[in-house]
Amino acid sequence: MAASAEPDHEVTALDACTEHCVNPEKVAEARSRLISGEEAGRLSDLFRLLGDPTRTRMLYALLEAGELCVCDLSATVGIPENSASHALRLLRSAGVVRKRRSGRMIYYSIDDAHVRLLLDLSREHLKHS
Amino acid sequence: MAASAEPDHEVTALDACTEHCVNPEKVAEARSRLISGEEAGRLSDLFRLLGDPTRTRMLYALLEAGELCVCDLSATVGIPENSASHALRLLRSAGVVRKRRSGRMIYYSIDDAHVRLLLDLSREHLKHS
DNA sequence: TGGAAATCTGAATACCTATTCCTATATCAT
DNA sequence: ATGATATAGGAATAGGTATTCAGATTTCCA
Numbered sequence: 001m002a003a004s005a006e007p008d009h010e011v012t013a014l015d016a017c018t019e020h021c022v023n024p025e026k027v028a029e030a031r032s033r034l035i036s037g038e039e040a041g042r043l044s045d046l047f048r049l050l051g052d053p054t055r056t057r058m059l060y061a062l063l064e065a066g067e068l069c070v071c072d073l074s075a076t077v078g079i080p081e082n083s084a085s086h087a088l089r090l091l092r093s094a095g096v097v098r099k100r101r102s103g104r105m106i107y108y109s110i111d112d113a114h115v116r117l118l119l120d121l122s123r124e125h126l127k128h129s
Numbered sequence: 130m131a132a133s134a135e136p137d138h139e140v141t142a143l144d145a146c147t148e149h150c151v152n153p154e155k156v157a158e159a160r161s162r163l164i165s166g167e168e169a170g171r172l173s174d175l176f177r178l179l180g181d182p183t184r185t186r187m188l189y190a191l192l193e194a195g196e197l198c199v200c201d202l203s204a205t206v207g208i209p210e211n212s213a214s215h216a217l218r219l220l221r222s223a224g225v226v227r228k229r230r231s232g233r234m235i236y237y238s239i240d241d242a243h244v245r246l247l248l249d250l251s252r253e254h255l256k257h258s
Numbered sequence: 259t260g261g262a263a264a265t266c267t268g269a270a271t272a273c274c275t276a277t278t279c280c281t282a283t284a285t286c287a288t
Numbered sequence: 289a290t291g292a293t294a295t296a297g298g299a300a301t302a303g304g305t306a307t308t309c310a311g312a313t314t315t316c317c318a
């Protein structure tokens with residue numbers, strides 16, 4: 001995983017317009033407003049994390065259930081507990097879910113309000129498209 | 130790509146609770162509200178599409194520039210036009226971007242208001258986390 | 259304290275996907 | 289019409305990632 005480090009990739013193509021076509025002003029304007037490679041990397045890391053069917057289902061399960069332990073979540077989604085644990089580790093290291101220990105159970109939930117909105121919004125998008 | 134078809138995978142684990150642990154009521158409740166495998170597949174397809182650094186940068190470029198032709202976009206992001214065209218094809222087939230022909234140029238833009246919100250929201254998330 | 263339960267961690271394999279090259283299509287200018 | 293430009297499409301390779309297995313860790317109960 002690791003937050004996509006392409007060292008200074010956002011500065012590479014100041015001379016990339018050696019190609020044909022291109023409105024130089026428009027490109028210069030767009031380039032000045034372009035997000036940094038580092039930020040783009042973190043954004044794509046986040047999306048890629050959400051872009052796996054297993055993790056997606058786990059997240060929507062957590063979204064509706066509020067909080068579930070690993071074994072309940074694995075039973076809900078229908079995957080082995082190992083897989084659930086592994087997926088949750090990835091999601092947690094990205095700050096998408098949070099864990100809370102209670103005895104020997106560990107309960108997971110969506111960590112961030114933005115992520116909840118993101119999940120809701122995405123579902124809306126598919127409905128209307 | 131292909132909208133992740135796992136035939137009726139959401140029904141598989143009615144007997145998955147043969148494992149240890151598990152609060153049966155909680156799991157049953159969560160399973161009843163769980164999104165379908167088909168919907169989860171489409172959602173993860175969408176996220177996976179956004180989860181590539183190149184496509185991410187292209188999308189945010191389009192988000193701010195409004196509309197760009199393939200060559201301007203490739204110059205902006207700093208990738209060959211082939212790659213840009215290929216990426217745009219994927220994004221278009223998923224309804225994320227829209228194309229408009231003007232002469233021999235083809236201008237691309239974000240197709241959907243939900244997607245714009247999604248991109249803005251995700252950026253917000255990273256800022257506050 | 260000893261053993262069992264719940265979860266975590268690391269490694270290996272098999273699958274998927276991004277990139278690139280080459281070719282095809284469509285539009286414009288002469 | 290013909291050549292050139294702008295983009296699209298398909299195929300192959302290289303790289304990344306999900307899944308799974310075996311073992312480690314942490315907590316509870318007797």
